[in-house]
Amino acid sequence: MVDLGFDGKVAIVTGAGGGLGREHSLLLAGRGALVVVNDVGGAVDGTGGDAGPGQLVVDEIKAAGGEAVLDTNSVATPEGGAAIVQTALDTFGRVDIVVNNAGILRDKSFHNLTPDLVDPVIDVHLRGAFYVTQPAWVHMREQAYGRVIVTASSAGIFGNFGQANYGAAKMGLVGLAHVLAQEGERYNIKANAVAPIAGTRMTREVFGDELADMLTPGLVSPVVAWLAHEDCPVSGHTYSVGGGRVARVFVGEGPGYMRTDAPLTIEDVRDHFDEIERTDDFSIMRNATDELRVVAKLLR
Numbered sequence: 052m053v054d055l056g057f058d059g060k061v062a063i064v065t066g067a068g069g070g071l072g073r074e075h076s077l078l079l080a081g082r083g084a085l086v087v088v089n090d091v092g093g094a095v096d097g098t099g100g101d102a103g104p105g106q107l108v109v110d111e112i113k114a115a116g117g118e119a120v121l122d123t124n125s126v127a128t129p130e131g132g133a134a135i136v137q138t139a140l141d142t143f144g145r146v147d148i149v150v151n152n153a154g155i156l157r158d159k160s161f162h163n164l165t166p167d168l169v170d171p172v173i174d175v176h177l178r179g180a181f182y183v184t185q186p187a188w189v190h191m192r193e194q195a196y197g198r199v200i201v202t203a204s205s206a207g208i209f210g211n212f213g214q215a216n217y218g219a220a221k222m223g224l225v226g227l228a229h230v231l232a233q234e235g236e237r238y239n240i241k242a243n244a245v246a247p248i249a250g251t252r253m254t255r256e257v258f259g260d261e262l263a264d265m266l267t268p269g270l271v272s273p274v275v276a277w278l279a280h281e282d283c284p285v286s287g288h289t290y291s292v293g294g295g296r297v298a299r300v301f302v303g304e305g306p307g308y309m310r311t312d313a314p315l316t317i318e319d320v321r322d323h324f325d326e327i328e329r330t331d332d333f334s335i336m337r338n339a340t341d342e343l344r345v346v347a348k349l350l351r
């Protein structure tokens with residue numbers, strides 16, 4: 052088996068000035084991709100800005116013989132997203148890969164959340180993926196090639212106390228990847244999600260030093276790179292990735308209960324709740340139409 056390369060492919064990695072994005076950029080560039088290292092260089096809560104961290108990553112890539120360019124636009128506005136994609140086009144002439152990785156945290160229990168804690172988190176994670184991916188998507192469709200990766204989180208997929216804003220945005224990204232997988236299929240554009248577990252400045256305090264040191268962010272990047280590669284066989288999938296472990300996370304639907312002889316009543320729901328709750332036998336739908344077919348078949 053030959054090693055996987057990205058020669059000539061142009062990748063945008065958002066939030067690439069540190070943590071996971073830095074590692075994704077180093078790996079992609081090390082395998083021959085031309086990388087737009089995007090980062091505003093702010094604090095974990097999204098305040099402030101500094102071109103320094105992103106520039107360091109660009110310098111590191113170049114010192115290793117790779118090609119990269121710095122972009123300091125924010126993903127959180129449509130103008131910023133368009134400018135990031137423009138940097139790729141102006142510098143490298145195309146865009147093949149978008150790794151939506153930029154992120155911030157403004158944790159607070161739900162009853163204490165205020166708009167200034169909710170809006171910026173949704174803007175960077177969820178809207179940011181729209182703002183960066185959409186202008187790239189136009190080119191991906193035209194060239195009939197593209198790879199999109201979104202960065203989800205267990206905080207949304209499974210839930211995590213104090214992260215309603217973040218969890219909602221992160222699960223929204225899973226939905227985005229599902230739809231992009233459908234819309235990109237005809238154009239050889241694939242969209243997948245990763246839910247990382249990595250010791251970065253964002254998580255070190257929660258994980259503690261010992262665990263954070265073992266969960267090195269570089270152990271997430273091989274999965275991102277595989278999903279960004281032309282040989283990637285899947286679209287619309289999500290993977291939990293951390294510490295060298297990789298596992299598919301999926302939305303399954305149980306066999307359910309169906310009443311066909313009379314209209315469903317509230318008592319039916321109560322009396323058949325064990326059946327409704329069953330997860331021992333499940334289906335993974337390829338898309339919403341597949342599920343509609345299941346219901347339609349039962350009705351006929």
Ligand code: NAI
Nearest residue numbers: 066070071091092093125126152153154204248249251253
């Ligand atoms: P990090 O804080 O080191 O990296 C996030 C980067 O995004 C920072 O360099 C920051 O400057 C940049 N950024 C923030 N707002 C931006 C904006 N508007 N435009 C451009 N860049 C912006 O944290 P980490 O852990 O590397 O996070 C990377 C991604 O992985 C985030 O989306 C995070 O939510 C996600 N994630 C991380 C987990 C972990 O265990 N570290 C767990 C689940 C998800």
